[in-house]
Amino acid sequence: MEKVQAILENEDYVVTIQNGKHTIISDEPENLGGKDKGMNPHELLCASLASCTLATLRMYAERKNWKLGTIIIEINFKEIGENGAKKAHFLRHIRFEKSLSSEQRERLKHIADACPVSKILKSGENIIETYIA
Structure with a gap:
């Protein structure tokens, strides 16, 4: 089974996504209140x-x-x-x-x-x- 953990901390919609080996960032665009730091x-x-x-x-x-x-x-x-x-x-x-x-x-x-x-x-x-x- 695949496992991914996503964490939303203090920065509006910036989500840190991890699978134990790799990390990626997801975010919403600025026009939706995000900081556009990663893919939506x-x-x-x-x-x-x-x-x-x-x-x-x-x-x-x-x-x-x-x-x-x-x-x-x-x-x-x-x-x-x-x-x-x-x-x-x-x-x-x-x-x-x-x-x-x-x-x-x-x-x-x-x-x-x-x-x-x-x-x-x-x-x-x-x-x-x-x-x-």
């Missing part, structure tokens, strides 16, 4: 999806001996409200340094959708939309 919670959610996707793609490519070069991912997030219920809509745009065949691109899109964080997010009422460039 929605950005951290996007970062989790991005890092999991990239690691999953790299692992798959290594097994296939595909040389992808640098992989760049951009995640856009928005909340969608329907009848008082909120859903998350993630737009995931992935770019590869190396040229890929259409078959490779389609397979990598499928692999991106299969990363563990994608599966968790899609298991609820969330939408993850993936585009490969």
Whole structure:
């Protein structure tokens, strides 16, 4: 089981997040009363999806001996409200340094959708939309 501890001390919305080995800071932007010292919670959610996707793609490519070069991912997030219920809509745009065949691109899109964080997010009422460039 993964474990993360988050601590909010005296500075408005500055949250220290630790897992025992690593520490990151989360904060709200200044227009929401924060000090903008770190990513906000929605950005951290996007970062989790991005890092999991990239690691999953790299692992798959290594097994296939595909040389992808640098992989760049951009995640856009928005909340969608329907009848008082909120859903998350993630737009995931992935770019590869190396040229890929259409078959490779389609397979990598499928692999991106299969990363563990994608599966968790899609298991609820969330939408993850993936585009490969």
